[in-house]
Amino acid sequence: MKKSVFFGAMTVASLAAGVAAAGTLDDVKARGKLNCGVTTGLVGFAAPDANGEWQGFDVGVCRAIAAAVLGDPKAVEFVPTTGKTRFTALASGEIDVLARNTTWTFSRDVDLKFEFAGVNYYDGQGFMVPKALGVSSAKELDGATVCIQTGTTTELNLADFFRTNNISYEPVPIETNAEAQPLYLEGACDVYTTDASGLAATRAAFENPGDHVVLPEIISKEPLGPLVRHGDNEWGDVVRWTLNALIAAEEVGITSANIAELGAAAGNNPEINRILGTEGTLGEMLGLSADWAKNAIMAGGNYAEIFEKNIGENTPIGLSRGLNAQWTDGGLLYVPPFR
Amino acid sequence: MTTLSDPPKGGFRVSMLINDTRYRSYTFQFIALIALIAAFAYLGSNLIANLKAAGLNISYRFLGEPAGYDINQRLIEYTSQSTHMRAAVVGMLNTLLVAVVACFFATVIGVIVGVLRLSNNWLVNKLMGVYVEIFRNVPVLIWILIIMAVFVAVLPQPREFRGDDATASMVFGSFAFTGRGFYFPKPVFGPGSLFVVLTFAASLVGIWGYRRYAKQQLFDHGRMVSTLWPSIGLFFVPVIAMFFIMGQPITLDYPALKGFNFQGGIYARNSFIALTFALSIYTAAFIAENVRAGILAISTGQTEAAASLGLRPGRIMNLVILPQALRVIIPPLISQYLNITKNSSLAIAVGYMDVTGTLGGITLNQTGRAIETVLLLMAFYLVISLSISAVMNVYNNSVKLKER
Structure with missing residues (x-):
C-alpha cells in the first residue's frame, strides 16, 4: 500500500516534470x-x-x-x-x-x-569604429582588435567574414553590451561589432556619439x-x-x-x-x-x-x-x- | 524446581534490528543508503524523462564538428575551421597556463609576505598584515575586474604610440606596455641555434656538478671552495662563445607598431596578465597565512638553539625553520593550488578564453549541448585537481616527518 503510494507519487512527479513544458x-x-x-x-x-x-x-x-x-x-x-x-x-x-x-x-x-x-x-551585423581611425570599410580592418559579445551569432559571422576576406583580427570576447562599452571607449579594442541596431543603440548612449562611425558593410542577415x-x-x-x-x-x-x-x-x-x-x-x-x-x-x-x-x-x-x-x-x- | 533464566542466545528477531544496539547502526546506514540510491535514481530518471519530453538526447558528436569561432590566445594551431574538440583543448591549455603561472607567483609572493609578516619591524609587519586582510576579504572576481579596469584605463593604448607627437613610447625601444597587454622581443632560433641551447644546458649541468664538488670538498676536507665566480663564469662564457662561433644564430624579433596593433614579439594579453595577477595576489594572501602558521608552529627554542650555534637570521630561516615549517605548510598549500585552478574559471569576466570560455561558453552556446559540455568541464577540472593533489602529495610525503 505504502509502496504503491510512493511509486505513484514518483510517477506523477516525473510526469508532471515532463508535462510542464506544455x-x-x-x-x-x-x-x-x-x-x-x-x-x-x-x-x-x-x-x-x-x-x-x-x-x-x-x-x-x-x-x-x-x-x-x-x-x-x-x-x-x-x-x-x-x-x-x-x-x-x-x-x-x-x-x-x-x-x-x-x-x-x-x-x-x-x-x-x-x-x-x-x-x-x-537586422544585420555591422562594425563601429572611432572616427579618428580613419577607416571607411570593414575590409581595412586587417590586424584590428575586435570586441564582440560572446555566445551570439555575431561571433560566427565575424570569423566567417575575416576568413573569406583573408584578413586577420584579434577577437576580445565580452559577456554583455555594458562591459563592451568601456573597453571600446578606452581603446582596448579598435572595433565593436554587433547587430547594426545594437550599434546604433550603443552609440546613442556614448558621451560623444559623433566621434564614432558605423561602417557601411552589413555582413550578415539577422532576423x-x-x-x-x-x-x-x-x-x-x-x-x-x-x-x-x-x-x-x-x-x-x-x-x-x-x-x-x-x-x-x-x-x-x-x-x-x-x-x-x-x-x-x-x-x-x-x-x-x-x-x-x-x-x-x-x-x-x-x-x-x-x-x-x-x-x-x-x-x-x-x-x-x-x-x-x-x-x-x-x-x-x-x-x-x-x- | 528453580528456573534459571539463561542469557538469550541465537534467536534473531526482526525487531532486534531496531532495538538491539549491535544492529541498529547498520539498519540506519542501510536505510540511508537505499534512500540515497533512490534519490539519485529519481534525479537520473527525471533528467532522462525530461530530456525525452523536450526531444533532446545526450550526444558528443558535436565535438567533431567545426567550431566556427576564433580564439585570441592559442598555444596550439587553431582556426575557426577546427573542431569543437580542438577549441576545448585550446581552452584547457589556456587554463593550465594561467593556473601554473599564478601558482608560481602566488607561492613566491605568499612565502615572502608570510615571512615578512613575522618581522620584528613594526612597519613591515603591519603593511603585510594590511595586504593579507585586504586581499583575503574581497572576492577574487572583484579583484579580477578592478585590476582589468585599472589596467585598461591607466596604460596607454597602441594609438597613443602613433604619430610624431606620440604621448607614449616603447621602453628601450623593445618593450611596449599597452592597455591591450605587454609586448616583448621574441627570440628567433635560426639554424645552428641548437648548439647554443645545448651548450647552455651543458653549462647548467656543469654548474650543478661544480657546486656538488665544492660541497664534497667542504664536507670531506673542510675546505671552502669559492662557488660564486666560477658559477657565473660557467653560466655566461661558454654560451656567449658558442653564440659567436655559430655566427649569431639567435636573433630577437622586436614588436613594432603596424596598423592597428603592435606586431611581432611575444604578446601577453591584458586579460591574461590581469587574471594571473589577480589570482596570484589573492591566493598569495592565503598562502602567506599558511606560511606564517607553519613558521609559528616551530617552537622558538629551535630559533634560539640555531642562533646560539652562531647562524645568521637568514640561515636560521632557510636551514632550520622553513624545512620544518614545510611539513605544516604543504597540505593547506595543496588546497590553495586547487583554488587557483578552479578560480581561473572566472576568466570570462575579462575575456580570457579558458576552457570555461571556449567549451563551457561559446561551444555550449553555439551547439546548445549544455549537459554534455558541463559534464566534460566537470571531468576536466576533476582530473586536473586530482593530478595536482597527487603530485603535491608525493612532495608532501617527501618532506613530512619520517617516523621510524
Whole structure:
C-alpha cells in the first residue's frame, strides 16, 4: 500500500516534470504574470528607465503579449538574460517567451528546439569604429582588435567574414553590451561589432556619439524575433499572432489614437473588425478573450508606434525603418491575413 | 524446581534490528543508503524523462564538428575551421597556463609576505598584515575586474604610440606596455641555434656538478671552495662563445607598431596578465597565512638553539625553520593550488578564453549541448585537481616527518 503510494507519487512527479513544458498559456493565466526574457540592458530595445520601468522595442512586444493574454500590459516580470543564459532560461521554463533581439537561425529553431514566433526586427551585423581611425570599410580592418559579445551569432559571422576576406583580427570576447562599452571607449579594442541596431543603440548612449562611425558593410542577415519553446503550439500561436496583430494594425491603420473608436462597434472594414474582435471569433480560437488584439495594440500602439517611440528617427538611436517597413512601403513586414 | 533464566542466545528477531544496539547502526546506514540510491535514481530518471519530453538526447558528436569561432590566445594551431574538440583543448591549455603561472607567483609572493609578516619591524609587519586582510576579504572576481579596469584605463593604448607627437613610447625601444597587454622581443632560433641551447644546458649541468664538488670538498676536507665566480663564469662564457662561433644564430624579433596593433614579439594579453595577477595576489594572501602558521608552529627554542650555534637570521630561516615549517605548510598549500585552478574559471569576466570560455561558453552556446559540455568541464577540472593533489602529495610525503 505504502509502496504503491510512493511509486505513484514518483510517477506523477516525473510526469508532471515532463508535462510542464506544455500548457504555457494556462500557466501564464494561472500565474497572472508573464515572464519575459529581455537583454540585461540595451537602450531602445530593453532597458530600465530612470523610474526602474522597463522600456524599449522588445519590451513593447512583452507588454503586448501580456495585454493580449492577461488584459494588463503591466503584468510582466522582466527577466534580464545574457547571450549565454537566454536559451537555458527559456528551455528550463524560467521565462515564457524570449524577446531579446535573438537571431532566427536553423540550428536554434531545429536543434535547440525553439519556435520563432516571427520577426520583429530585420537586422544585420555591422562594425563601429572611432572616427579618428580613419577607416571607411570593414575590409581595412586587417590586424584590428575586435570586441564582440560572446555566445551570439555575431561571433560566427565575424570569423566567417575575416576568413573569406583573408584578413586577420584579434577577437576580445565580452559577456554583455555594458562591459563592451568601456573597453571600446578606452581603446582596448579598435572595433565593436554587433547587430547594426545594437550599434546604433550603443552609440546613442556614448558621451560623444559623433566621434564614432558605423561602417557601411552589413555582413550578415539577422532576423530578430521573439521565441518560445518547441512543442507548445497553442502558446506559440498566441505569441505569433500578437506580434502579427501589432504589424497588421499598422497596415490597416489602427493606432492607439483611434483604437477606442474602432473597437467600440463593428465598422465597415471587416479586417479591422476581425482583428479587434467586433466580428468573428478569432480570440476564442486562440483561447483568449475577443478583445485580445485590441488590448495588445492599446498596450503601446501598433508596430510603427512602438518603433518610433523607442528606436525611430526621432529618438537618440535614430534608426530608419529600412527593411522594417510594411511590404506596401517596400519593406519586409508582411503578415498573413486575419481571417 | 528453580528456573534459571539463561542469557538469550541465537534467536534473531526482526525487531532486534531496531532495538538491539549491535544492529541498529547498520539498519540506519542501510536505510540511508537505499534512500540515497533512490534519490539519485529519481534525479537520473527525471533528467532522462525530461530530456525525452523536450526531444533532446545526450550526444558528443558535436565535438567533431567545426567550431566556427576564433580564439585570441592559442598555444596550439587553431582556426575557426577546427573542431569543437580542438577549441576545448585550446581552452584547457589556456587554463593550465594561467593556473601554473599564478601558482608560481602566488607561492613566491605568499612565502615572502608570510615571512615578512613575522618581522620584528613594526612597519613591515603591519603593511603585510594590511595586504593579507585586504586581499583575503574581497572576492577574487572583484579583484579580477578592478585590476582589468585599472589596467585598461591607466596604460596607454597602441594609438597613443602613433604619430610624431606620440604621448607614449616603447621602453628601450623593445618593450611596449599597452592597455591591450605587454609586448616583448621574441627570440628567433635560426639554424645552428641548437648548439647554443645545448651548450647552455651543458653549462647548467656543469654548474650543478661544480657546486656538488665544492660541497664534497667542504664536507670531506673542510675546505671552502669559492662557488660564486666560477658559477657565473660557467653560466655566461661558454654560451656567449658558442653564440659567436655559430655566427649569431639567435636573433630577437622586436614588436613594432603596424596598423592597428603592435606586431611581432611575444604578446601577453591584458586579460591574461590581469587574471594571473589577480589570482596570484589573492591566493598569495592565503598562502602567506599558511606560511606564517607553519613558521609559528616551530617552537622558538629551535630559533634560539640555531642562533646560539652562531647562524645568521637568514640561515636560521632557510636551514632550520622553513624545512620544518614545510611539513605544516604543504597540505593547506595543496588546497590553495586547487583554488587557483578552479578560480581561473572566472576568466570570462575579462575575456580570457579558458576552457570555461571556449567549451563551457561559446561551444555550449553555439551547439546548445549544455549537459554534455558541463559534464566534460566537470571531468576536466576533476582530473586536473586530482593530478595536482597527487603530485603535491608525493612532495608532501617527501618532506613530512619520517617516523621510524
